[in-house]
Amino acid sequence: MSDTYDKFINLVCEIGQLDSIAQLLDWDSETYMPGNGLHVRADQLALTAAMAHERRSSSRLGDLLSQLEQSNLDPVQAANVREIRRLHDRAVKVPAELVRRIAHAMTLAKDAWGKAREASSFPTFAPHLEELLTLKRQVADLIGYRTERYDALMDDFEPGITTAEVAAIFASLRGPLAAFVRQLTESKRQPDTSILHRHFPREAQERFSRRMAEAIGFNFNAGRIDVSKHPFCTGMGPGDVRLTTRYYEDFFNASVFGVLHEAGHGLYEQGLDPKHVFTPAGQSVSLGVHESQSRMWENLVGRSRPFWEAFYPECQKAFPQALGSVSLDAFYGAINRVGPSLIRVEADEVTYNLHIIVRFELERAMIDGKLAVKEVPEAWNAKMRELLGVTPPNDREGCLQDIHWSMGTFGYFPTYALGNLYAAQFFEAAHRAIPDLTDRIRRGELSPLREWLRTNIHVLGSRYRAGDLVQRVTGNPLSTEPFMRYIHGKFAPIYGL
Numbered sequence: 245m246s247d248t249y250d251k252f253i254n255l256v257c258e259i260g261q262l263d264s265i266a267q268l269l270d271w272d273s274e275t276y277m278p279g280n281g282l283h284v285r286a287d288q289l290a291l292t293a294a295m296a297h298e299r300r301s302s303s304r305l306g307d308l309l310s311q312l313e314q315s316n317l318d319p320v321q322a323a324n325v326r327e328i329r330r331l332h333d334r335a336v337k338v339p340a341e342l343v344r345r346i347a348h349a350m351t352l353a354k355d356a357w358g359k360a361r362e363a364s365s366f367p368t369f370a371p372h373l374e375e376l377l378t379l380k381r382q383v384a385d386l387i388g389y390r391t392e393r394y395d396a397l398m399d400d401f402e403p404g405i406t407t408a409e410v411a412a413i414f415a416s417l418r419g420p421l422a423a424f425v426r427q428l429t430e431s432k433r434q435p436d437t438s439i440l441h442r443h444f445p446r447e448a449q450e451r452f453s454r455r456m457a458e459a460i461g462f463n464f465n466a467g468r469i470d471v472s473k474h475p476f477c478t479g480m481g482p483g484d485v486r487l488t489t490r491y492y493e494d495f496f497n498a499s500v501f502g503v504l505h506e507a508g509h510g511l512y513e514q515g516l517d518p519k520h521v522f523t524p525a526g527q528s529v530s531l532g533v534h535e536s537q538s539r540m541w542e543n544l545v546g547r548s549r550p551f552w553e554a555f556y557p558e559c560q561k562a563f564p565q566a567l568g569s570v571s572l573d574a575f576y577g578a579i580n581r582v583g584p585s586l587i588r589v590e591a592d593e594v595t596y597n598l599h600i601i602v603r604f605e606l607e608r609a610m611i612d613g614k615l616a617v618k619e620v621p622e623a624w625n626a627k628m629r630e631l632l633g634v635t636p637p638n639d640r641e642g643c644l645q646d647i648h649w650s651m652g653t654f655g656y657f658p659t660y661a662l663g664n665l666y667a668a669q670f671f672e673a674a675h676r677a678i679p680d681l682t683d684r685i686r687r688g689e690l691s692p693l694r695e696w697l698r699t700n701i702h703v704l705g706s707r708y709r710a711g712d713l714v715q716r717v718t719g720n721p722l723s724t725e726p727f728m729r730y731i732h733g734k735f736a737p738i739y740g741l
């Protein structure tokens with residue numbers, strides 16, 4: 245049987261390597277590729293995608309899977325077989341012609357979305373959204389689902405979770421969260437955020453962001469930071485992890501918290517088991533768990549008072565003109581200001597999940613056919629009013645703000661909110677395991693938390709599905725309670741409640 249498993253793993257590694265090559269090409273096109281390289285790059289990416297698809301959907305892989313499913317496997321082998329079965333079935337069920345049609349529709353939709361957003365005109369984008377929804381419904385029907393089509397789409401990003409589970413989680417979150425936002429915004433005490441918009445020289449930002457990434461343990465022998473329009477993290481393997489960020493000289497948060505966020509993703513990638521590189525046992529579990537790592541370092545650690553007790557003096561030295569005379573309390577309040585806003589990517593920790601709930605409820609209704617495309621702008625604005633108390637003045641700042649729908653990624657947004665919930669639940673478990681964790685952070689010692697995450701989450705790769713991992717690491721199923729405890733415990737004192 246080990247001979248069969250070896251053949252299986254060799255094929256799986258080839259697929260992993262092709263994906264990794266595509267990621268490197270993608271990284272390059274977002275960072276250094278000259279504009280005219282676009283067509284050659286598109287051909288290169290199409291070839292690597294076709295080669296990976298051919299192997300993933302091959303009857304050879306199917307036969308190996310069937311043989312291995314009949315045999316005794318150790319836990320790592322079993323996890324690899326389970327996850328590759330899922331990917332193989334998806335690849336077999338969706339015909340290449342449909343994949344090609346989706347890629348084509350996406351290219352046109354992305355272009356139309358850009359123009360529609362520019363002109364703030366939803367009708368320009370509407371026919372493309374309609375087309376993508378039709379194609380994605382077909383994908384869901386081919387893959388199959390338990391209760392609704394949205395299940396099949398979400399499975400691509402957060403394997404194993406159902407729409408009903410996510411809906412129940414969001415239903416318990418939306419009321420209390422919206423009420424808490426109202427309380428905070430009505431409070432008399434409001435942090436002054438103008439200090440974050442003073443002059444922060446770019447070179448000082450580059451040095452300080454890099455220092456923050458090093459402080460949390462990002463290994464620059466196995467990674468680097470570059471500049472791109474939209475920040476991201478991509479891992480070619482645990483030894484080569486690339487982060488990107490952007491620098492605004494009139495805004496402190498973008499680079500420093502952006503780098504802490506992406507480096508959080510990066511620590512997960514660097515912490516994966518190199519023995520299992522290119523196979524599920526050496527790859528992250530889900531987008532939600534990935535996001536939990538970035539949000540934990542960005543927010544639960546990086547926007548905490550203990551963290552800045554350790555690093556604020558250094559920060560003041562890095563930006564003497566902007567922050568030299570600003571107290572730690574004023575700085576801590578400013579980086580934690582809460583307020584309803586129109587744009588998700590600028591949202592604070594408390595309102596962020598509300599933005600996700602808006603998208604989830606609309607997407608689910610669109611995929612179900614309960615919400616017609618032409619009614620999306622109005623439905624969007626109504627939900628923004630209901631949950632955040634703000635009304636977008638136009639579609640650019642409303643339903644056209646995110647690129648995801650033009651890429652056909654329905655079922656992706658919930659992973660952002662799940663990431664926040666997982667992060668709070670993991671963080672509570674870390675505090676139970678490391679009783680003096682707060683003091684350690686206060687002293688700038690971040691290795692205890694990082695090593696705990698590495699042992700309990702990173703190195704396990706996809707051995708457990710997200711739901712099982714949460715149960716295993718925290719002793720409980722996924723819950724909204726740790727997150728609600730966290731935001732009340734943190735923000736009530738800042739706002740004097």
Ligand code: ZN
Pocket residue numbers: 505509535538
């Ligand atoms: Zn992220």
